[in-house]
Amino acid sequence: MKLSSLYACASFVALSGAFLAAPAMAQEAAQADAADAVPESVGLDAIVVTASGRDKTQLNTSISVSSISAETISNLKPSSEAEVFRSIPGIQVAGTSGPGGNSNIAVRGLPVATGGSPFVQIQEDGLPTVLFGDIQFGNNDYWTRFDASVANIEGVRGGSATTFASQAPGAVINYISHTGKDEGGYVQVGKGLGYDETKVDFRYGGPINDTTYFHVGGFFKNGRGPLHADYTVSDSIQVKGNLTKEFDGGRGYFRLMFKYADTQEPNYTGSPALATINGKKVTNIRPFPGFDGRDSSNYSIYNQDFLIYNREGNLERTKMDGITTNAKSFGGQFHYEFDGGITVDNNMRYTDMSGGFTSPFLNVARTSSVLGSTVNGATVATIKYASGPKAGEVFTGEYLDNNVNVDTRIRDIGSFANDLTVAGKFDVGTGKVTARAGVFYMNQKIAMDWHVNKSLRELNGDNPSQLDLFDSAGNKLTQAGTAGYNNNWGNCCARDYDLSYANTAPYMSLDFDHDLFDIDGSVRFERVKASGYAIGGGDEFDVVSGGVTIPTITSDGVREDLNYTRSYTSYTVGALFKASSNLSIFARTSRGGRFNGDRQTLGGKIRNDGALCTSADAAAGNGGCTADGVTPSVDFVKQHELGIKSRGGLLGGRFTLELTLLKGSFKQSTYELSATKCPGGAGGCVIDAKYKSTGAEIFATYRNGGFSLVGNATYSKAKKQAAGASSYTRADGIPDLIYTLSANYDVGEIATFGLAVTGQTSAIDSAGYEYPGKAIFNPSLRVYPIRNLELGLQVYNVFDTFDLRGNGGIADASVNPTVISGAPALGRTVSASVRYSF
Template sequence: MASKKVALLSSAAILLVAGGVTSAQAQESDQVLDEIVVTGTASQKSQIESAVAVTQVSGDVIENFQPISEADLYRLLPGIQTAGTAGPGGNANIAVRGLPVATGGAPFVQIQEDGLPTVLFGDIQFGNNDYWTNFDSTTRAVEALRGGTAGTFASQAPGAVINYISRTGEEEGGMVRLRTGLGFDEKQIDFRLGGDLSDTVRYHVGGYFRDGEGPLESGFDVIESIQIKGNVTKDFSDGSGFFRANVKFADTQEPNYTGAPYTFSSGGNNPGGADTFPGFDGLEQSAYSALNQTMLVLEPSGFERVELNGISTKQLAIGFELDKDLNETFSVNNKFRWQDMEGAFANAFFGVARTDGLVGSTLSINGNPYATVAEVRYASGPNAGQVFNDTYYDNNAIFRTDVDDIGSIVNDLQLTGNFDTGAGYLTAVAGFFYMDQKIAADWKVNRGNREISGDNAAPLDLFDAAGNQLTQAGISGYNNNWGSCCSRDYDLSYANSAPYFALDLDNDRFNIDGSVRFDTVDATGNTVGAGQEFFVDPSGANVGTDVADYVPGMGYITALLPNGGQEALDYSVDYTSWTVGGLFKVNSDTSVFARASRGNRFNSDRQTFAGNFNGDGSLTEAGETTAVDEVNQYELGIKHRGSIGDGSYSIEATLLDGDFSQNTFEIDGSGTRCPGGAGTCVLSNDFKSRGFELYGTLNVGKLSLVGTGTYTDAEVKGSTAPEFTPAERIPDFQYALAANYDVNDWVWGGVSLNGQTKIVNGGRTWDGVNTFSGYVRVSPFENITFGLDAYNLFDDIAFREGASIADESGTPIVGTGGSVLGRTFRASVTYDF
């Protein structure tokens, strides 16, 4: 324990003097606290003069940090806590400041592009906000605002707003980069171009094309993605503002990694000694398989063959921004975006079970047994028809959720007045936000069995003692893996309107601000849940709902369809968020601030199918209790910059204390979070959290550093728990440190550390993990740069969210987990112009 405390304190000390990443950033990070805050504030101040916890990280810094997903990128942002192991497709759990993720997504975090949300709610089921925003070369910087005004200048964001800020053509020129995986199939082309079209008109366009199998062996090309973003800006000739039109097109297909098998040398409450599983190296291989590239799903109209190709999205966004000074006192800003979006989550969740528990088990319909499993055989592949005798098999759900419509219309209007009061400048803001968010989806959750192999795993068929087949191509049930919970079809709409007001008084020594937001969410739509379980024959016909309807050898298996109970939604919820804060300017290089806030987030589609609505669409008493989660936060921060010899440094540090509630629907694939091991439940918990967050920069000669860290003591009290216990999947301390060294004008490189201390998951404590990455850049010719990037240099197994133990009966112990990628190399060549 003492050694861990020493490591924690040492890491914190290092982070207090950390900073920037490339030769270009060595100069840039000197000015990091001078960057103008554009997210969630009443007036455009620099970071050192803003009484909020906000950090802006440049696109160059992010690229050299080598994030493999958006969630991995967020580990560079103080206060944001995420594993970043789900893969580039998304579906990560994104927590903030100890506000954990009970079920999935980012319930307290809003992701924005240029000041507007991509989706209104961060934890839409199978439509999480990290599906729809992808960092690329058009991103100038990512700004993270935590707590405080995040809840009053944005809806559904009491924890944080993460804002992707686009390049807008101020710099003439662009670049083209070709990148390829070394030892694995992945190709990517990045490009951007911008500059002036006239004296008052400028433009920027860029994006990427990417395809291939991906860094983990998949058996087919899981990656097929394109994203293009562009904007045109007209600056008013009198200098009074600008008008900007923007467009985004994305058609992406990316892998989502749901875990792999591992062995452990010890189990109990503190498992350790993780190693790869025989025949499945989770650092190099995945659960994707050419033999499971597609599957049949059962629709009301019959069978349909669909792809199991990870997370796919289609997005077209068109918008504009008007920023105009009306006179010397008043200005107006209006942001608008229309989005047409749809997507799908199509993947096999991963699980481990003993085969001897499958043989001899019974199959049931509506709780009544109708057959007994006597033998397991390979359904396809080189061993098709042979008996399967492995000790373990993969028995988790095979999921296809089609998000048919997740489009939206959003507008944010602000009127700002600036007044000289004599005691300082008073900025007053009156704003109105409106967003209409569609959520239409249908779930198809098949029950299936597969061998455990990292090399094109085959599906498994079940047979009874008479040799009658009990499954269809490895599928033992359509839409019923977790019983009647998850055969769903719904079409919902949430209209969020929010007037908000802010005052900010600023003078030479201090500023004081306060803001309030009045949210109203109008929910409409309908849902259809599962009907009665029935037998379906190989043609897709319903042949009965009773054991007596079963005919051995006819290929009947059980199924559900969304033709059962319906819900109507027709209700409105109002709530208020507020914050007050102040900053004292000790001198031009040091400021301190304090803030208190109360923010809220609305529980959207996760409230459905849980008995929360009356027949007329209004909320039940239980629904009213769980409709809104409240977050209270208190902050005390310091921002400082200075010199060390010939170098410079900057520090941002914030002390945190908060409490909050969370109510949400859980699909508990691990069987550890729902009471009694139930597959689904509604979780209602109270939380409290305290800690600190850090971000720092250091530049000395040819060396530059950037560092970030978040410490939280997060605890949870369940609705039936007698006391608070450590919150699951939240590390005590999460940190990142990156160093760059410029050898000369044409050679530079760097290394980075990405780590965390212990976490609790599934009632077990998992030790802290560290991973190291590095890069080298060589520019032997003007405007041409060759690059080599190495991710996870030491090929470490790192379970950032912990793992689960499936079998402790033998040696070694067997379990599952989602580790970071194994050692991965990419090479690139970039032409700048």
């Protein structure tokens, strides 16, 4: 094909992608170079700083990377971190678990077998916030918040994410901070209209002298939230700052960085709904009477605290405060350019971090399934309200919520990380060779204790009461709606552990850059040292609580002492053809591994001497082994990419386009703690499966005068082969298409009209039921009455669409309409803001 024809096709695809496909990003694709994170270049000319060599533009690098400016993300009106991630092509977050986090983050059709983001690493300024993305009750979206300190977010998928970062064979999402090299900032106050929530965002930075500059930014947030809890569920503060000193005429710099975060945000665990079911098709989904998940939840003033049996052996009252984090970190970045093309970079951070996960889970059950059942050795004859205005009255509702109240105490999830790189660039013939070598080290602590109570409450979205059970003689079988302490999922999940994982990873890369093409390859050698202990639940015993005997489990069962090392290798090879100054074509293949950390524990995979069990050990029952621990300790992902990047003029404006065709596969063996996906509904099981996916991702921007459009879409055919199965079937939880679109029109310097759209096609649950996908429309208006003053009005889900984005579940198929459960997107939510810039 002639280059002119290929360029014309690229222009047509860009226009089609921008107007039809969708999803979203960099309105003015802000980028940051190694010395300054302030956006200073636009589009495909931006230097890539994440999971790369830091010396190439997006157009001339053979990796799939997108940069999204802070302004573009703000225009999308994200209701959670999950919706921030949806703005990055290739990242697939089907639903949202609320502003606290706990979303399942898939990438490029590679599904999440249990929870978290096993193949995606979230970074702040080039270092991970936590080493593993799927830490049990500690997913990586707990620990990072998009705020005013962020200049832009870069997302690298596949390719160099495999070799320039640990535990990230799928993608790296890097939050890049402003540095203050250019003076400026703002203060913004946002207020919910019709609900109680106030947020103050702020940032300011600038030069101190010719060689020194600083930046500080963050937010304060407080309120009861858009789901109208009747007590404060959001109470958060985050402040991030840095100070940079340049030296030797700008050849080097040293940057000090700090972060303080103390956050409390709700975790949305879903709601009931009504639907019509025809075969495996779920349609006509609408709110459940009395519990509309768009604007209500099972957070309740009658359940804002509850008793747990703590690790010290006492009953203790704990707050129902959702997901909490407490982080204090400081770090430093060093950069210097020596003579002869040699560059040294070092990035270091120490983090003291802890938190918690305390939430009422949801499960819809018929009241009749509880009446007549055996609970705590007696037959349930009556159910009564345990609290609220109806306390003591008989409960007669047709359905109730019989799921867990969980309190997980994250005592320590702190870390130390350091990444040192030395690079040299040399002329070779008519091209340049860049050789790079580095070593990454991170020590990740994971210390937690779990408390999962059997609990019952009414199915109601307006301050549901706990429910107590009684036998026919009037004897109370529960206390404040609690039927058991720490025993909801059996002895698997009354855990106490204190683990440490030291990840050492030397890596190297070689790149040959010619005027017409570029060839690169890199390799990473991972070595993970595991230590510490994990204790599972023991035998059930009785505890008297408020005069009622309650069955209890505590962590006095099987103990594992970890003392093993696992090593593995990741690699990638890519090539780029520079068809013109505005068009490049690239191909890449890679194999990356990710270590299965705390999910390896208490599953029969650790020998009595602390080593990983081999398959031979498991077969013979040696050393206390019941399962192979070596093979599933590392999950490998293979990916192949073919992409095109283009820019140019179109209809009087300018466009950019990134389109990548994808093919990938992986095999995963992981531990599932709850009954959600375990066969037979029993808590605690190992899930083994193979996955493969084909698809495409697109990222496009268009600007014409005052009009700008940014969109991204990810299309994938994700398939799963369960252990023992002979064929692949559609993978659950992954829509075929996820997209985001953001359009804005500036009316001179008077106002800006915006419309953001985020949506997806259908997805199936683990039982094969297919749920429809929908789109959420979010309009906004910004008015500038005087210089530096902005008045804003934002609407999320303007049409109040009932969009069940998380995987659903069939609660009662015996009635019409069918009762289901799931996690709907927020309903119509309106907020106003005032911003003053300086």
